[in-house]
Amino acid sequence: xxxxxxxxxxxxxxEEQIVMERMKSVIAHxxxxxxxxxxxxxxxxxxxxxxxxxxxxxxxxxxxxxxxDTDLAMRFDLTVPLAKYIALYHNNLTFxxxxxxxxxxxxxxxxxxxxxREFYQCDIDIIDRDELNIVYDAEVLAVIYTVFKKLQLPAFxxxxxxxxxxSGFLENLEIADKTVDVLRLVDKIKKIPEEAFxxxxxxxxxxxxxxxxxxxxxxxxxxxxQILAKLEDFNIKNExxxxxxxxxxxxxxxxxxxxxxxxxxxxxxxxxxxxxxxxGTVYETFFxxxxxxxxxxxxxxxxxxxxxxxxxxxxxxxxxxxxTRLYDQLHNNGLLNIQGPTPNKVLVITQSSEYAQxxxxxxxxxxxxxIAADVLLRECKFKKKMEYAxxxxxxxxxxxxxxxxxxxYYTLKDMKNGEQFKVSASxxxxxxK
Amino acid sequence: xxxxxxxxxxxxxxEEQIVMERMKSVIAHxxxxxxxxxxxxxxxxxxxxxxxxxxxxxxxxxxxxxxxDTDLAMRFDLTVPLAKYIALYHNNLTFxxxxxxxxxxxxxxxxxxxxxREFYQCDIDIIDRDELNIVYDAEVLAVIYTVFKKLQLPAFxxxxxxxxxxSGFLENLEIADKTVDVLRLVDKIKKIPEEAFxxxxxxxxxxxxxxxxxxxxxxxxxxxxQILAKLEDFNIKNExxxxxxxxxxxxxxxxxxxxxxxxxxxxxxxxxxxxxxxxGTVYETFFxxxxxxxxxxxxxxxxxxxxxxxxxxxxxxxxxxxxTRLYDQLHNNGLLNIQGPTPNKVLVITQSSEYAQxxxxxxxxxxxxxIAADVLLRECKFKKKMEYAxxxxxxxxxxxxxxxxxxxYYTLKDMKNGEQFKVSASxxxxxxK
Numbered sequence: 059x060x061x062x063x064x065x066x067x068x069x070x071x072x073e074e075q076i077v078m079e080r081m082k083s084v085i086a087h088x089x090x091x092x093x094x095x096x097x098x099x100x101x102x103x104x105x106x107x108x109x110x111x112x113x114x115x116x117x118x119x120x121x122x123x124x125x126x127d128t129d130l131a132m133r134f135d136l137t138v139p140l141a142k143y144i145a146l147y148h149n150n151l152t153f154x155x156x157x158x159x160x161x162x163x164x165x166x167x168x169x170x171x172x173x174x175r176e177f178y179q180c181d182i183d184i185i186d187r188d189e190l191n192i193v194y195d196a197e198v199l200a201v202i203y204t205v206f207k208k209l210q211l212p213a214f215x216x217x218x219x220x221x222x223x224x225s226g227f228l229e230n231l232e233i234a235d236k237t238v239d240v241l242r243l244v245d246k247i248k249k250i251p252e253e254a255f256x257x258x259x260x261x262x263x264x265x266x267x268x269x270x271x272x273x274x275x276x277x278x279x280x281x282x283x284q285i286l287a288k289l290e291d292f293n294i295k296n297e298x299x300x301x302x303x304x305x306x307x308x309x310x311x312x313x314x315x316x317x318x319x320x321x322x323x324x325x326x327x328x329x330x331x332x333x334x335x336x337x338g339t340v341y342e343t344f345f346x347x348x349x350x351x352x353x354x355x356x357x358x359x360x361x362x363x364x365x366x367x368x369x370x371x372x373x374x375x376x377x378x379x380x381x382t383r384l385y386d387q388l389h390n391n392g393l394l395n396i397q398g399p400t401p402n403k404v405l406v407i408t409q410s411s412e413y414a415q416x417x418x419x420x421x422x423x424x425x426x427x428x429i430a431a432d433v434l435l436r437e438c439k440f441k442k443k444m445e446y447a448x449x450x451x452x453x454x455x456x457x458x459x460x461x462x463x464x465x466x467y468y469t470l471k472d473m474k475n476g477e478q479f480k481v482s483a484s485x486x487x488x489x490x491k
Numbered sequence: 492x493x494x495x496x497x498x499x500x501x502x503x504x505x506e507e508q509i510v511m512e513r514m515k516s517v518i519a520h521x522x523x524x525x526x527x528x529x530x531x532x533x534x535x536x537x538x539x540x541x542x543x544x545x546x547x548x549x550x551x552x553x554x555x556x557x558x559x560d561t562d563l564a565m566r567f568d569l570t571v572p573l574a575k576y577i578a579l580y581h582n583n584l585t586f587x588x589x590x591x592x593x594x595x596x597x598x599x600x601x602x603x604x605x606x607x608r609e610f611y612q613c614d615i616d617i618i619d620r621d622e623l624n625i626v627y628d629a630e631v632l633a634v635i636y637t638v639f640k641k642l643q644l645p646a647f648x649x650x651x652x653x654x655x656x657x658s659g660f661l662e663n664l665e666i667a668d669k670t671v672d673v674l675r676l677v678d679k680i681k682k683i684p685e686e687a688f689x690x691x692x693x694x695x696x697x698x699x700x701x702x703x704x705x706x707x708x709x710x711x712x713x714x715x716x717q718i719l720a721k722l723e724d725f726n727i728k729n730e731x732x733x734x735x736x737x738x739x740x741x742x743x744x745x746x747x748x749x750x751x752x753x754x755x756x757x758x759x760x761x762x763x764x765x766x767x768x769x770x771g772t773v774y775e776t777f778f779x780x781x782x783x784x785x786x787x788x789x790x791x792x793x794x795x796x797x798x799x800x801x802x803x804x805x806x807x808x809x810x811x812x813x814x815t816r817l818y819d820q821l822h823n824n825g826l827l828n829i830q831g832p833t834p835n836k837v838l839v840i841t842q843s844s845e846y847a848q849x850x851x852x853x854x855x856x857x858x859x860x861x862i863a864a865d866v867l868l869r870e871c872k873f874k875k876k877m878e879y880a881x882x883x884x885x886x887x888x889x890x891x892x893x894x895x896x897x898x899x900y901y902t903l904k905d906m907k908n909g910e911q912f913k914v915s916a917s918x919x920x921x922x923x924k
Contacts, residue, residue: 059543061578061800064563067533069576071583072590079529091858093865095834096512100500100609101534101595102554102565110492121535121563123556125599130497130554132535143502145494150504152882154869157505162534166558176533191868193847204858315848317855367494401528414626415748422750425524425637432526435624436587449585 066167066175068382076398078385081209082160084396085180085379088205089158092197094182097157099139101164105129108138110366119165132164136181136378137363144185145367154186154194160381174382183376185363190373192305195339195359196312198375202343202355203318205379210395211388213346214354217326220306220339221358223289224330226299227275231268238334240264244276245332276328282310285325302338309339337361341377351387355379403490404431405452407443409459411435416458420468420483427487447473454490499600499608501815509831511818514642515593517829518613518812521638522591525630527615530590532572534597538562541571543799552598565597569614569811570796577618578800587619587627593814607815616809618796623806625738628772628792629745631808635776635788636751638812643828644821646779647787650759653739653772654791656722657763659732660708664701671767673697677709678765709761715743718758738771770794774810784820788812836923837864838885840876842892844868849891853901853916860920880906887923 063069070078086096105122108131121132133139136159144151160180167173182201184194202216221241228237239262247255252273259269278288289303306325313323331340338359345351357377364372388394404424406417417433424431434443447455457469470479470486481489496502503511519529538555541564554565566572569592577584593613600606615634617627635649654674661670672695680688685706692702711721722736739758746756764773771792778784790810797805821827837857839850850866857864867876880888890902903912903919914922 059539059799061575061797062537062540063575063579064533064535064537064561067535069532069579071580072528072530072588075529075531078531090834091861091863093835093863095505096508097505098508098511099502100497102497102500102597102609104495104497106492107495121556121558123554125554128497142494142496146496146502147504152879154867155505156865164535176535186869189870191844191847191870193851193866193868196851197866200855200858312848312851315851315855317852317859364494366492401523402526411624414624415745418626418629418745418748419750422633422748425633426750428524430524430526432589433626433630434587435626436619437622437624446585 064175066169066173068174068176068386072401073398074389076401077394077396078381078398080396080398081381081385082178082180084208085205085381086158086160088208089180089182089201091204092156092182092201094156094158094201097140097143097159098161099133099136099143099159101132101162102130103133103139103142105131107142108133110138116165119167121164121166133161134165135163136161136179137183137376140181140183141364141367144372145364148187148364148370148372154184154190156182156184158182172383172386174386177380177382180379180381181376183363183374185372185374188371188373190359190375192308192338193312195305195309195375196316198339198341198357198377199309199313199323200316200318202341202377203322206343206355211345212348212393214343215322215324215346216355217324217329217342217344218306218309218339219325219327219329220302220309221330221336222298222302222305222338223327224276224302226294226296226302227272229298230294230296231271233264233268236262236264240272241330242332244328245330247276247328278327282320282323282325285327286310305338331356331358333358335360339375348387348391348393351384354384354387400451400453402430402432402450402452404429404454404456405447405450406431406433406456406458407440407447408433408435409440409457411437413458413463416463417456420456420458420486423483423487424490427491429487429490456486497608499602499606501607501609501819505834506831507822509834510827510829511814511831513829513831514814514818515611515613517641518638518814519591519593521634521641522613522615524637525589525615525634527589527591527634530573530576530592531594532566532569532576532592534565534595535563536566536572536575538564540575541566543571549598552600554597554599566594567598568596569594569612570616570809573614573616574797574800577805578797581620581797581803581805587617587623589615589617591615605816605819607819610813610815613812613814614809616796616807618805618807621804621806623792623808625741625771626745628738628742628808629749631772631774631790631810632742632746632756633749633751635774635810636755639776639788644778645781645826647776648755648757648779649788650757650762650775650777651739651742651772652758652760652762653735653742654763654769655731655735655738655771656760657709657735659727659729659735660705662731663727663729664704666697666701669695669697673705674763675765677761678763680709680761711760715753715756715758718760719743735771742772764789764791766791768793772808781820781824781826784817787817787820833884833886835863835865835883835885837862837887837889838880838883839864839866839889839891840873840880841866841868842873842890844870846891846896849896850889853889853891853919856916856920857923860924862920862923889919 163179329342336358340358342353343355359375361373362371363374408417421431455471467480470481596612762775769791773791775786776788792808794806795804796807841850854864888904900913903914
């Protein structure tokens with residue numbers, strides 16, 4: 059039998075895994091700092107529940123199968139499970155409900171470099187009943203900003219937009235019936251040439267002059283204040299447009315109150331997010347020097363999370379970090395600045411196995427003092443044991459031999475500078491702490 | 492569409508989830524304290540890889556399906572994936588290799604109370620090439636003891652045995668050919684009456700007198716020292732038996748060096764673990780007052796982890812905590828003593844939404860100081876906001892109204908004793924820290 063791991067499934071070496079775990083814990087920690095509570099839903103759900111809302115593309119990618127009479131599917135995101143969760147438990151929850159979830163999701167895509175079939179999503183969502191204050195959309199920006207800073211990621215910008223602007227703009231052009239198609243098309247504009255974009259607009263049956271107007275609209279550039287001023291200047295008498303403009307104004311100004319540097323948030327009217335369910339603010343995040351990574355953190359505002367399951371209205375706003383791909387891209391480009399903790403602080407080695415007992419007693423004291431410590435127990439030459447200590451890059455080495463055992467002390471070696479000390483157990487603990 | 496969660500899949504409310512997450516992080520933390528490095532392998536594997544070693548019962552329970560031409564299966568434990576991992580990456584690993592993994596596994600059992608189809612296993616294993624020092628078997632005891640203490644679990648005992656003892660004993664009785672069947676049967680002895688046990692022994696075709704001898708052997712009771720003395724007294728001239736006795740002796744005496752109280756480790760010769768791959772030390776853990784929970788942490792020593800995948804020999808020792816079931820049992824019996832952290836330390840509420848800006852500025856300072864904080868932004872009466880604060884049991888409330896905003900201070904309310912203070916932002920932060 060050949061040992062093999064499925065293509066598109068990440069598997070890391072221990073030293074890499076430590077960094078990945080560190081990233082996960084920084085993200086979880088930051089989410090908690092902003093008041094989000096953890097949630098954990100099953101990886102497997104009824105297929106009909108997961109597919110209740112999704113379109114054709116997702117359905118092709120989903121891992122779906124029968125067990126007995128039941129149609130099962132592996133979750134492909136954390137949003138549909140959240141919609142189900144809210145529908146099931148809303149009577150037991152306190153709203154506004156802020157939850158985070160860090161978990162694996164599954165998409166059976168054609169395998170290709172940088173694409174994973176199993177990957178971590180790290181989601182936050184803020185959900186309220188009936189109405190959710192727009193200021194929470196700015197809170198989300200603050201979370202992204204803080205997480206990215208704490209992960210020591212390269213220079214980045216969060217691009218924001220409000221889908222109501224484009225919807226209102228299209229309504230004003232009297233082509234509102236094409237809104238869904240146009241928003242989906244605009245989402246692709248950065249990936250295709252302008253010519254091709256206009257061609258596809260024509261295919262939608264939009265009049266030539268309106269296409270140009272649309273293109274000029276989504277290409278508006280400038281500082282946030284300049285863009286907001288231009289949007290104001292259009293003076294479009296459309297309610298949806300004006301609501302969108304007000305919301306975007308609020309989000310940008312409150313982001314400043316939340317301490318997010320102006321340079322890290324940029325309005326971009328071509329950001330729409332393809333998905334139909336976004337209805338207001340939308341977010342994408344790009345590294346300044348690595349646009350080719352694509353958006354590494356995206357999301358938006360939706361009017362009604364659980365609409366397929368119930369009549370009650372639960373608006374929300376949320377984002378997701380695709381952690382597995384992010385880790386992979388950073389790793390491949392030497393951009394991982396965050397360090398995992400060394401698994402052990404101290405390694406104890408003995409000159410012969412008769413001192414194992416002394417080693418264990420010391421280990422017990424070290425661990426009682428919350429110092430991660432280990433012993434190497436192996437019948438091998440002392441030189442081999444030193445090689446092992448160097449290989450695992452241990453910060454502190456403790457040596458126990460005949461002299462140490464009979465005179466009741468330990469030899470402590472600081473592996474950074476090679477200094478050696480004769481110490482008692484308590485001196486050793488104090489020194490390391 | 493009705494929102495539903497599959498039977499046998501745990502889904503918790505936020506306040507419960509916080510406790511569960513706390514348990515997970517205590518376990519991970521303790522594992523790291525003992526020098527184990529994190530590992531994360533895929534939930535999905537090739538079916539042939541997962542089923543390479545397993546028997547009929549597992550195969551019936553496994554979630555297996557086809558995607559395209561590939562036979563896939565969801566992992567049913569974390570041991571087979573580890574065996575695969577070692578086979579794949581052993582050239583890149585440093586041995587002894589100590590890894591922990593906390594992850595979900597899947598078994599499509601018939602649903603019944605207290606049984607889960609998706610559950611967390613929290614595993615540790617220590618693996619070496621060719622040979623693994625027996626003292627590591629004592630280390631494993633220390634890990635279980637420390638984890639259980641840190642989880643504030645009820646009084647417990649770790650029951651240990653060494654399968655070589657019974658194997659040697661049976662060899663000595665000249666019924667070595669029945670060893671596998673007998674060990675599997677002995678594993679059931681606590682669940683069936685003695686009569687039934689003897690009946691099943693007879694069915695295996697063992698002579699009556701040897702059955703009695705066997706029964707008396709596995710029923711030996713007493714302190715660890717007494718049992719070890721009795722095992723010595725048998726004076727059985729069998730190499731396997733004597734090796735088993737030496738190993739058990741070492742594990743018990745080194746456990747004391749590691750600081751494990753004598754009361755928490757008990758030799759029990761009827762513990763065998765049903766699985767074939769254990770070859771030496773075996774562990775089970777029971778709560779003194781709740782034997783009906785079954786073993787909440789089990790494992791053992793094996794000679795050759797990756798034998799189905801390769802010729803090289805990798806002996807190891809490890810245990811697994813079935814966390815989902817453990818949580819469920821503790822929860823149902825009111826035995827969860829560990830507390831989850833309150834998600835937020837501070838809630839900011841405003842007398843009207845015009846002070847949202849002030850609230851956000853304060854939030855930004857609090858979070859920069861690593862204080863988890865949140866704001867309630869809702870168009871509702873002040874009384875409703877106070878109700879919300881009480882409902883989420885927030886420790887500190889900050890109120891911002893007209894007076895606060897215009898005179899530049901905050902009203903801080905300590906919700907435990909109801910005391911109120913007028914404070915500046917920095918005073919507020921100092922007070923809470």
